[in-house]
Amino acid sequence: MTQSSFTERNLQILFPLPAVVFIGLLMVFPILYTLYLSFTNWNLTSGMEPSFVGLDSYLRVFSEPRFLHAVGRTFTFTLFAVAIEVVLGVAIALILNRAFFGKSLAKLLLLLPLVATPVAVGIVFNLFYDPTIGLLNFALHALGLPQGRWVSSENSVIASLVLVDVWQWTPMITLIVLAGLAGLSEEPVEAARVDGASEWQILRYVTLPMVMPVVLTAMILRLIDALKTFDIIFAMTGGGPGYASETLNIMGFKYSFEYFRMGQSSVILIALFLVVLLCSLGIMKLRASSEN
Amino acid sequence: MKNKIVTTVLFYLLVLIIALVVLFPFLWMLSSSFKTQVDIISWPPKLFFEPTLQNYRKVFEEQDFLKYFFNSTIVGAMAVGLSLLLGLPAAYSISRYAQKKLAVFILLARLMPGISFLMPWYIIFSRLGLMDSYVALILSHMLIALPIVVWIMSTYFSAIPRELEESAMVDGATRQMAFLKIILPLSGPGIITATTLSFIFSWNNFMFSQVLSMERTKTLPIAVYNFLSYAEVDWGGVMAAAVAIMAPAIVLTMIFQKYVVKGLTMGAVKG
Numbered sequence: 001m002t003q004s005s006f007t008e009r010n011l012q013i014l015f016p017l018p019a020v021v022f023i024g025l026l027m028v029f030p031i032l033y034t035l036y037l038s039f040t041n042w043n044l045t046s047g048m049e050p051s052f053v054g055l056d057s058y059l060r061v062f063s064e065p066r067f068l069h070a071v072g073r074t075f076t077f078t079l080f081a082v083a084i085e086v087v088l089g090v091a092i093a094l095i096l097n098r099a100f101f102g103k104s105l106a107k108l109l110l111l112l113p114l115v116a117t118p119v120a121v122g123i124v125f126n127l128f129y130d131p132t133i134g135l136l137n138f139a140l141h142a143l144g145l146p147q148g149r150w151v152s153s154e155n156s157v158i159a160s161l162v163l164v165d166v167w168q169w170t171p172m173i174t175l176i177v178l179a180g181l182a183g184l185s186e187e188p189v190e191a192a193r194v195d196g197a198s199e200w201q202i203l204r205y206v207t208l209p210m211v212m213p214v215v216l217t218a219m220i221l222r223l224i225d226a227l228k229t230f231d232i233i234f235a236m237t238g239g240g241p242g243y244a245s246e247t248l249n250i251m252g253f254k255y256s257f258e259y260f261r262m263g264q265s266s267v268i269l270i271a272l273f274l275v276v277l278l279c280s281l282g283i284m285k286l287r288a289s290s291e292n
Numbered sequence: 293m294k295n296k297i298v299t300t301v302l303f304y305l306l307v308l309i310i311a312l313v314v315l316f317p318f319l320w321m322l323s324s325s326f327k328t329q330v331d332i333i334s335w336p337p338k339l340f341f342e343p344t345l346q347n348y349r350k351v352f353e354e355q356d357f358l359k360y361f362f363n364s365t366i367v368g369a370m371a372v373g374l375s376l377l378l379g380l381p382a383a384y385s386i387s388r389y390a391q392k393k394l395a396v397f398i399l400l401a402r403l404m405p406g407i408s409f410l411m412p413w414y415i416i417f418s419r420l421g422l423m424d425s426y427v428a429l430i431l432s433h434m435l436i437a438l439p440i441v442v443w444i445m446s447t448y449f450s451a452i453p454r455e456l457e458e459s460a461m462v463d464g465a466t467r468q469m470a471f472l473k474i475i476l477p478l479s480g481p482g483i484i485t486a487t488t489l490s491f492i493f494s495w496n497n498f499m500f501s502q503v504l505s506m507e508r509t510k511t512l513p514i515a516v517y518n519f520l521s522y523a524e525v526d527w528g529g530v531m532a533a534a535v536a537i538m539a540p541a542i543v544l545t546m547i548f549q550k551y552v553v554k555g556l557t558m559g560a561v562k563g
Contacts (some may be wrong), residue, residue: 009468012389015381019398019438022378026435027401028414037412044415046385097305106307114556116318117496119513120534123520124321127527135320135332142336153474171314172556179557220379231498233515249407256411257503269408276405281524 030200031273038266045260057263067244067251067268074247074275078226081165086219089173092239093204097181100183106127110171118168125164126151126236151237154244161245164169164232169225173218180214183205195238216287227276248272306538312345318538325531332527344421347532351519367501367511369434371489372441374444378477379441379486380433382457384471385448386442391436395446402439405491406499412512414503424506432500437490444555446491485551485558492541492552512537 003035007014038057040154059227061067096106112122128135139148150160188210230249233239238247239254246254252272255265303515324332328341353355386395388524412430414423422428456478457470498513505511516533519526545552 005466007468011467012385012391015385016391018395019378019382019442020394022434022438023398026413026431027409029402030409030416031404033412033415034408067387091310092310095303095310100303100307102307104549106311106545109311111545111552111556112318112542115492115496115545115552116514117498117516117534117537117541119496119498119517120321121317123516123530123534127318127324127531128320133335133337133527135337138335138337165527167313167317167425175553176557178301178463209460224403230407231513234498235520237331249405252405252407252411253499255415256407262411262415264412269405270403273408276403280403 001092008203016181034266037262038264038270041263042099043261043263050119050263053263059219061264061267061271063137069243070198070246070251071271071275073245073271074227074249077162077229077247078163080159081169081220081226082222082230084162084166085170085173085222086215089170089218090177090215092170092174093177093181093208097178097216107175110175113168113171113221114175116168117168119235121168122164122232122235125167125232129160129210129236143231148210152241154241157237157241157245161229161233162237164236165226165229168232169222173222175212175214176221177215180211184210190233213287216283216290220283223283224280227279228272248275308327321531321534321538322323322526327528327531329526329528344528347528348536350526350529351532351536355515355519355533357515360510360512362425362538363505363509364511364513365528366497367429367433367509370426370430371437371494372491373492374430375399375434375437375441376483376487379438380445380476380483381447381471382413383442384449384475386446388454395442398442399439401435402443406435410500410503417504422505426509428504429501429511431510432504433494433497436493436497440493440555441486444486444558445479445482446559448479448485452478455556469519481551484548485555488504488544488548488551489555492544495541 022118038050039054040050041053041057042048050146089115096103098191109174127133129152131137131149131152136150140147142211148156150286151157182209190201197205228249229247231252233245233247233250234253237245239250248268249272250270255261259265314457325340325347326345327341328344328346331338331341338493348428364438382398385391410432413428417425419427452475460470460474460477496513497511498517501509501511501514502517505514507517516537519533520530547559
């Protein structure tokens with residue numbers, strides 16, 4: 001028996017302990033606190049202590065059309081953004097997946113949108129979208145097409161925001177899928193080629209199925225973030241015009257820090273949290289089944 | 293032969309289009325930041341114009357952007373530094389003792405919507421008198437940095453053969469000494485990846501600072517956003533502010549390109 005110190009015997013507890021305590025204090029405790037507040041009707045501006053009202057805040061929020069619309073919008077925004085990003089991102093990865101002159105420069109360019117500050121990105125796109133001085137309306141005008149009102153119209157605001165998200169995050173899918181493609185073995189492709197498969201058949205029946213788990217993982221990462229999109233919406237529209245671009249995250253923010261209705265905002269936050277959790281679990285299931 | 297030339301040309305054309313779409317907003321932002329207000333609102337939009345530095349002068353002289361720059365740097369550096377301190381041992385333990393549940397627990401912080409902690413933080417930090425303090429901002433940004441550090445470093449440690457520290461332990465070193473003296477010195481690339489990525493994410497964070505900081509500790513994203521509402525139509529100033537905030541993250545990315553790509557893709561590819 002070697003003599004080992006207390007530290008060494010309990011390393012697997014002591015090493016992670018500070019991180020666990022930190023996460024417990026800054027994440028678990030606040031979430032439990034939110035859960036508690038959701039059963040109160042606490043309003044921070046009233047100066048009163050929280051009083052227990054059971055499920056009252058839940059009933060109020062769930063029966064509010066504004067909330068139901070925000071839920072719908074959160075899904076609409078996410079589904080369109082992620083679907084377009086995955087299709088475009090995979091397509092671009094397949095295009096770039098060969099040796100060519102300037103490949104490392106192309107990869108560097110793809111990184112730039114990912115590290116660009118979302119708030120600033122939103123502001124730059126607002127300049128593009130500006131109905132009178134914006135470049136997009138100028139381009140439409142030059143082409144003889146009718147001009148749009150982009151983020152200032154209830155009808156086009158979500159699509160305009162999706163476009164910004166697509167610009168910023170499609171490269172992430174591309175880079176992940178490129179890395180996935182680089183890790184694939186050449187043999188199945190070679191074998192299919194020897195057997196006389198066309199390039200399309202190789203893509204459809206060999207390459208895509210092999211890279212599918214990576215695509216689905218990239219999709220989970222994107223989906224989680226898209227459901228939580230805050231910065232660009234807040235900076236570009238603040239949820240407007242009216243409530244036309246108000247997602248759950250924006251609504252939760254307003255209930256918390258503009259109206260200070262902490263009881264009801266807690267309900268919205270829990271709803272957002274559950275949406276994120278259930279969606280990620282759903283895709284993880286899908287991914288597990290695609291691997292079998 | 294001819295066919296091949298055509299496909300090559302088409303291919304490069306496609307690559308060029310992709311590159312232009314990616315780059316265009318950056319270029320337009322950069323050029324607008326050197327335009328006068330008159331040039332920006334002119335119709336048709338001007339491609340050629342007399343460049344001016346007045347927007348940058350406004351941002352750095354009238355708006356005190358250097359202070360916000362300093363705030364963002366301090367908050368980011370402290371949050372990343374402390375996250376490495378907490379995260380490296382945790383990541384090592386997760387990797388060597390296969391603590392999957394623990395990894396999921398820490399990664400939950402990455403999964404959860406930030407606002408579900410922010411609202412309670414607001415109440416707690418107000419009660420503790422910590423609003424507009426560096427402490428509150430650094431703690432909140434640590435919740436961004438720590439999961440990134442743990443995620444990247446536990447993968448990185450798992451790729452280092454166990455034999456390395458085990459042979460040191462046979463020679464009488466304790467496991468914690470082996471971690472400090474043998475594993476950490478080998479982890480440079482992983483630490484660079486984790487540091488760069490988590491610093492950029494902290495640098496770009498808007499929501500936490502928007503709520504927890506006020507005039508004293510205001511970070512750059514908030515300053516840029518406030519500039520917009522403060523100077524509704526001053527597009528040149530806003531664009532100069534946008535350039536100022538993006539430049540450091542972009543420079544970091546260029547220097548550490550290889551590491552940033554690895555960090556952003558590693559989890560997904562490894563599964």
